[in-house]
Amino acid sequence: MLLEENKPLAAFTTLGVGGPARWFVNVSSEDEIAEAAAWARAQSVPLFILGGGSNLLISDAGFDGLVLHIALRGISILENGEIFDSVKYEVAAGEDWDAFVETTVQNNCAGIECLAGIPGTVGGTPVQNVGAYGQEVATSITKVRAYDLHAEAYVELAAADCQFAYRRSRFNSVDRGRYVVTRVDYALIRSGAPTLRYADLQRAFPAGTQPSLADVSSAVRSVRKSKGMLLVEGDPDCRSAGSFFKNPVVSEEQFERIAANSTMQPPRFPAGSGTENAGRVKVPAAWLIEQAGFAKGYVLGSAGVSSRHTLALVNLGSGRGGGSANEILALANKIKTAVAEQFGIDLEMEPVMLGF
Numbered sequence: 001m002l003l004e005e006n007k008p009l010a011a012f013t014t015l016g017v018g019g020p021a022r023w024f025v026n027v028s029s030e031d032e033i034a035e036a037a038a039w040a041r042a043q044s045v046p047l048f049i050l051g052g053g054s055n056l057l058i059s060d061a062g063f064d065g066l067v068l069h070i071a072l073r074g075i076s077i078l079e080n081g082e083i084f085d086s087v088k089y090e091v092a093a094g095e096d097w098d099a100f101v102e103t104t105v106q107n108n109c110a111g112i113e114c115l116a117g118i119p120g121t122v123g124g125t126p127v128q129n130v131g132a133y134g135q136e137v138a139t140s141i142t143k144v145r146a147y148d149l150h151a152e153a154y155v156e157l158a159a160a161d162c163q164f165a166y167r168r169s170r171f172n173s174v175d176r177g178r179y180v181v182t183r184v185d186y187a188l189i190r191s192g193a194p195t196l197r198y199a200d201l202q203r204a205f206p207a208g209t210q211p212s213l214a215d216v217s218s219a220v221r222s223v224r225k226s227k228g229m230l231l232v233e234g235d236p237d238c239r240s241a242g243s244f245f246k247n248p249v250v251s252e253e254q255f256e257r258i259a260a261n262s263t264m265q266p267p268r269f270p271a272g273s274g275t276e277n278a279g280r281v282k283v284p285a286a287w288l289i290e291q292a293g294f295a296k297g298y299v300l301g302s303a304g305v306s307s308r309h310t311l312a313l314v315n316l317g318s319g320r321g322g323g324s325a326n327e328i329l330a331l332a333n334k335i336k337t338a339v340a341e342q343f344g345i346d347l348e349m350e351p352v353m354l355g356f
Contacts (some may be wrong), residue, residue: 001025001035009058009067012050014119014231015241015315017325018058019355021048021067028071028094030154033147033180040066047149048354049180051093052120055128055241059355060325070094070123072182075103086187088142093123093181097130105213110192111140114201116217117224119231119242123181127171128350129164133220134197138164140186146171146179154182165276167246167350228308239323240312241351244332245285248345255281258343262291285347286310292338300334303327329356 007024010016023045025036040047046065050056072092079087087109091100101116114133124130125137126144141164144157163170171179194216196202204219205211211219224230228237249271250258258266267284271277289310290296298305299316302323306312313331317323336347 001027001032001039003039007067009050009053009062012069013053013056013058013241014239015057015325015328015351016239017060017315017317017323017328019060019062021062022064023066024069025066026069026071028073030072030147030182033068033070033182034152036066036068037147037149037152037180047177049123051124052097054119055124055351057241057325057328057351057353059353061355063355068180070121070180070182072123075100077107085190085192087190089186089188091122091184091186093121093183095122097122097125101217104186104188105217108191108213109188110194110213111135111186111188112137113213113217114195114198114220117221117230122184126162126164126169126181126184128167129169131167133201133223134195136164137184137186138162138169140188141184142187143185144179144181145183145185146181149178149180155179166249166271172352226308228306228312228314236316237306237308237312237314239315240306243285243311243350244313245289245311245335245347246350247282247285248288248347249277249280249282250345251280254344255283258283258288258345261343264291266291283345288339288343288345288347289335292335292342294335294338300331301327303331305331 004024007021009018009021027033027036048063048065048067050067050069070093072094074092076090097118097120100122101112105113114135115130118130126141129136129138141159144162146155148155194211194213200223201219221230229242231238267287268281271280271282294305296305296310297307302317304314304316306314313328315323332349339345339347
């Protein structure tokens, strides 16, 4: 285990802001994870798990603890006897997510094709139950292997034990900071039909056509690129953490209040399955933000709203490492305040906040 001190972290994030880690270690095996965790415990310092850095805002002061950068690699493809016509993928947490999606599409396995183009690593997908364009990883994950920092042992959690909900799991809620994900198992459908639930994707294909999984994943990447949600080197709209706010799920009463405080009818979508969503609807956070006065391209210091998607806050500082976390947070708080004052909705920020 190679321990580094005062390691700059900005370059490990898609926002490109943030100070250094007091200690930093790059781990490529499960033994190194246990060793690093034991070191942090012996030194009584906090531990943070870093994957692809795509859903993360690090404070300008950095993090006074040990950052564990997950670099485990490997993909195993197995026949899955538990589910008819499915293929099991066992994927190490450090694998690039988008590259893995492309692998499954090339293998003609359905289930995550609409999640193409999302930055980050495989280990982060169960943590926030990554979802987009009508799919969530919760529907394809069968097992998560992780190091339990409380028990100081490796455990394997079935999907039902992960407590998946909209953008949530036990890993980012009741057990935040307890587990270090090392492997995720997915069950995908061999030769399955692609998911075409969202209008953005349906418009990409003429009525009556039967697009392939590759067609759909390619269309998803095109849509994400048009919204500045695809990482493209040199594109200032890509210096973001993706969607900075979650789409709020509200009651019918709250929805009517939103409508009463707007000059136009707000869009609404199903809140999803589950008893907790009964009688509730999802309202696009982007619509609320625009109605509150923050148009695409809005600028506050070195932070701004993406010129292509209102949900993305971007670092407009000169080059990688320019700008500051404080400026990003100031803009986020200004947006939250305006939306709360106009609609009575408290927008929830999506990125993990480190060092604040």
